[in-house]
Amino acid sequence: MKSLPYFCRGEVVRGFGRGSKELGIPTANFPDSVVDNLPADISTGIYYGWACVGNGDVYKMVMSIGWNPYYKNTKKSMETHVIHKFKEDFYGEVLSVVLVGYIRPERSFNSLEALIAAINSDIEEAKMKLELPEHHKLKDDNFFTSTANSSSVLPAMPSPSTSQTIMNGH
Numbered sequence: 381m382k383s384l385p386y387f388c389r390g391e392v393v394r395g396f397g398r399g400s401k402e403l404g405i406p407t408a409n410f411p412d413s414v415v416d417n418l419p420a421d422i423s424t425g426i427y428y429g430w431a432c433v434g435n436g437d438v439y440k441m442v443m444s445i446g447w448n449p450y451y452k453n454t455k456k457s458m459e460t461h462v463i464h465k466f467k468e469d470f471y472g473e474v475l476s477v478v479l480v481g482y483i484r485p486e487r488s489f490n491s492l493e494a495l496i497a498a499i500n501s502d503i504e505e506a507k508m509k510l511e512l513p514e515h516h517k518l519k520d521d522n523f524f525t526s527t528a529n530s531s532s533v534l535p536a537m538p539s540p541s542t543s544q545t546i547m548n549g550h
């Protein structure tokens with residue numbers, strides 16, 4: 381997939397209550413605007429990558445890109461499970477992600493146990509693959525610290541001399 385790594389961000393919206401949280405695997409949903417911008421070569425299936433909520437730390441993630449039942453499977457959805465235990469839900473916050481690699485296509489399962497086992501194996505694969513140096517370095521990408529992601533904590537305006545230095549440094 382030539383579009384990988386793929387960076388995107390958007391507000392976390394409510395999903396369609398599949399009860400992911402009850403399975404112990406909550407998935408944060410992106411709005412349609414983010415899904416509609418996906419490059420055509422990013423096919424449906426399970427991906428691994430890095431994710432960050434608001435200005436928080438960057439964690440490993442697995443993402444399912446699939447057909448949204450709410451729209452009678454005519455529209456894609458993007459659901460991110462961040463591999464971290466959060467104290468609270470983060471609906472309405474900005475989720476920034478980079479899709480790094482592909483794990484497997486979408487598929488259906490005969491039982492809930494089989495589904496959970498598959499997701500847990502996806503999570504293990506994500507954890508392992510993201511340790512590869514070429515994947516791990518994306519964790520520190522400027523994308524996760526850029527101003528678009530931290531508009532609520534903008535630093536004070538630099539003094540003219542400082543900004544001159546910054547300009548010259550580029």
Ligand code: ADP
Pocket residue numbers: 392393394395396397398399400401402405406407408409460461462463464465466468469470471
């Ligand atoms: P919904 O159908 O609204 O997406 P879920 O049961 O999938 O409901 O829960 C998703 C919500 O749980 C996210 O929008 C987020 O606010 C919260 N959440 C808490 N921990 C995580 C996590 N580790 N990964 C993703 N979402 C999480």
Ligand code: MG
Pocket residue numbers: 395396400406407408409459
């Ligand atoms: Mg969800």
